Amino acid sequence: MIISSSEYKRENLCSIVVEYIKEAILAGVYKEGDHILETEVAQALGISRAPVREGIKELENEGIVTVVPRKGTYVTQFAIEDIKEVFDIRLLLENNILEILIKENKLTEEDFNTLENIIGEMVNIVNGTEDVVKKAIHINRKDMEFHRFIWQKSGSHRRVEILESIFFQLRMAMLYDTNKTGNLLVTATDHYEIIKHLRSKDLEKCKKALKEHIISYKEGKF
Structure with missing residues (x-):
C-alpha cells in the first residue's frame, strides 16, 4: 500500500504533536492532572485540530494522557x-x-x-x-x-x-x-x-x- 502525500503529512504532524506534548510535560508546562486543550496545542503548532486528536490518541495508548469522555484530555497522574x-x-x-x-x-x-x-x-x-x-x-x-x-x-x-x-x-x-x-x-x-x-x-x-x-x-x- 502506497501512502499518499496528504496521509504522510498528517502522520508527520501527528508525530510533531506527540513530541510537543511530551516535551511540554517534561518542561513542566503541563503538570500531572493538567487539562490539555486541543485548540491550544493546534494554535501553538499552527496546525488543524485533526492531527492533534491523532497525537492525543497515540499518547493515550502510551498511558501518558487520560481522555475522559465529555470532559477532555488530562496528563496522567503517576502513583x-x-x-x-x-x-x-x-x-x-x-x-x-x-x-x-x-x-x-x-x-x-x-x-x-x-x-x-x-x-x-x-x-x-x-x-x-x-x-x-x-x-x-x-x-x-x-x-x-x-x-x-x-x-x-x-x-x-x-x-x-x-x-x-x-x-x-x-x-x-x-x-x-x-x-x-x-x-x-x-x-x-x-x-x-x-x-x-x-x-x-x-x-x-x-x-x-x-x-x-x-x-x-x-x-x-x-
Missing part, C-alpha cells in the same frame, strides 16, 4: 506504584545488560571515555546558571543518554527495544525521582561509581551502584 514498576522493569533489563557488558567484555577504553564525557557535561549543567527545573530536565536528558549508550553497547536488541518502548515513562520517573528527593550533583556523579565497577568487571557492585543511583531505592521509598 508511586507506577514509578516503582517502571524502575523495576528498568533494573531487571539493565542488570541483564550490565552482565552482558562485563561477561562479554563489550566496552572499550573509548567507550569509557565517552561515558565519562557525558558525566562531565552533567556536572557542567549542575554548575551552570539555569534555574533548578531546567537543570533537572537537562540532567534527565544526559542521564538517559548515558544509559542508552550502555544499552546499545550490549547488542541485546530485544532488551533495548523494550527499554526504548518505555523511554518516556523512564524520563518521567527519573524526573519525578530527582525532583522529589534528589541532589542534582549526586545524580550526575553517581555515574562514576557505575563506570568504576564496569571497568573492574565487578557485576554485583555494578548492579548495586545502578540501584542506588535511583534515589527512591537508596532512600527506602520503595
Whole structure:
C-alpha cells in the first residue's frame, strides 16, 4: 500500500504533536492532572485540530494522557506504584545488560571515555546558571543518554527495544525521582561509581551502584 502525500503529512504532524506534548510535560508546562486543550496545542503548532486528536490518541495508548469522555484530555497522574514498576522493569533489563557488558567484555577504553564525557557535561549543567527545573530536565536528558549508550553497547536488541518502548515513562520517573528527593550533583556523579565497577568487571557492585543511583531505592521509598 502506497501512502499518499496528504496521509504522510498528517502522520508527520501527528508525530510533531506527540513530541510537543511530551516535551511540554517534561518542561513542566503541563503538570500531572493538567487539562490539555486541543485548540491550544493546534494554535501553538499552527496546525488543524485533526492531527492533534491523532497525537492525543497515540499518547493515550502510551498511558501518558487520560481522555475522559465529555470532559477532555488530562496528563496522567503517576502513583508511586507506577514509578516503582517502571524502575523495576528498568533494573531487571539493565542488570541483564550490565552482565552482558562485563561477561562479554563489550566496552572499550573509548567507550569509557565517552561515558565519562557525558558525566562531565552533567556536572557542567549542575554548575551552570539555569534555574533548578531546567537543570533537572537537562540532567534527565544526559542521564538517559548515558544509559542508552550502555544499552546499545550490549547488542541485546530485544532488551533495548523494550527499554526504548518505555523511554518516556523512564524520563518521567527519573524526573519525578530527582525532583522529589534528589541532589542534582549526586545524580550526575553517581555515574562514576557505575563506570568504576564496569571497568573492574565487578557485576554485583555494578548492579548495586545502578540501584542506588535511583534515589527512591537508596532512600527506602520503595
